[in-house]
Amino acid sequence: MRTLTKLSWIEVKLFIREPITMVFTFALPVIFLFVMGGVFRNVPDPDVYRGVGAVDFYVTAYMGLVMLAIGVVGIPVHLTAYREKGVLRRLRASSISVWSLLGSQIIVSFIIAILGAILIVILAMLVYDINLPKSSGLLIPAFILGTLCFAVIGFLLGALFPTTRAAQGVGLLLFFVMLILGGAGPPREVMTGAMRAIGDFTPLRYVILILQDPWLGFGWHEQASLITAGVLVVAGALSARFFRWE
């Protein structure tokens, strides 16, 4: 437990000391917020954005984007670099368990996801006068589920990618495909059928839905939450199967 606490704290500091992950997790969502907010404003339109204002729509989408950046770029690149350089070997030889390692990544994910969400909400409130969440009580479990889901996806990708270069390349590809088609890019209403179909295969879509529905007052998105939980369980089982120290 002491090791988990220390490792988590060190990992938070390492995360903050790494400029590239900082850009992906904090800067990109903020840039998107201002670009999309600047173009579409926050006026409800019945034909797009599920009938709400664009910024109200995107606030939760960008919370999901922070989780996505952690899960497909941050953790996988971090873990593969650790394995490639022999850091995992070093940790293992000092009896630091896989649970401490996974646990620290989950804790870091939560801290970064919460900080990212606060940043986005504050900026959106200041600049675009957004609506506050309608049901905060449902938003919290959705936030926990979404963060866990992407943390474990990150662990799985970190177990699967053979090299850091592969993790960076494929991770970025996954990031942008999910970003554009999974609900944080153009509104679904203007996408082609094929784009929507691909979007339906991205975990980001469901994570955004479970966050968005409580925020907008649409209640708990049961189907999306089940899919998210399913992805979480499958990714967890697969990473237990494929994780290797060296």
Next chain:
Amino acid sequence: MDIIAVMSPIIEVQNLRKTYGQTIAVSDISFDVAEGEIFGLLGPNGAGKTTTVECLQGLRQPDSGRIRVLGLDPRLEATALRRCIGSQLQESALPDRIKVWEALDLFASVTPNALDWHVLLEQWGLAEKSRSSFSSLSGGQRQRLFIALALVNNPRVVFLDEMTTGLDPAARRVAWDLIKAVRDSGTTVVLVTHFMDEAEKICDRVAVVDRGNIAAADTPQGLITQHASEVRVIFTAEQSDLPWLAEIPHVQRVTRKGPRVEVEGGGPVLALVAAALVEHGITPSDLHVEQPTLEDVFLKLTGHSAGE
């Protein structure tokens, strides 16, 4: 009854074997390590030393053989074992941006009996580097940090794999003294090295490892006495011809390189050569003897030098 005689060894290895595909890394290795000694595994790169200690640490699964470290089987009880041992590994690293003190603090947290890492920082000359990131350390500083990390959990057995690689001569001597102090405080040390002088200077016992097997194991002096007992008596002499040197009892070989004369032989050869020289009116002021070293033992046992 002698207490030491009944104490079981802290490490037992019997018929250890490990192959990677067609390559035999460890063919058949057996040895025991007694509590409180510095035990050296000496051999050239690729002899199987590192594979052997990785099996002892539970980092690799041997193909066959029986291993006990602190009474534990590294195959089955690796996690419990790793808490009681310290490891300095080759080919390992820390995150680039981790600070020296953070690494020590983290590795100390695995056990409640950890040492005060501030003391280790001082001892290993890293106090000024405490707030530096791992990537900014020199090779020697990294190496010293890894040794400190191996010791920070106050292990009962510490494995040091090529610990002085990358250290300058002064730092090597400091490291040797510190490792002897670690041994004196009760920790058993397993030292993997290809440096003959290192093994000779600090190991209580040495196993000579060659091509996946142990060629011999004993105290450094025991190995030398048993496998390379000849000394070299050296002096300079102006006389061109000294045929009587070869007649002296115990002398086995005489070689000349200009005025420099080398007489090889065993037992009391130094005294006999000295007496004969005086008798013939030769009193060289540079008469001295070179004792055989582990290097000579190694050459004799393996037929090649450690660098090959």
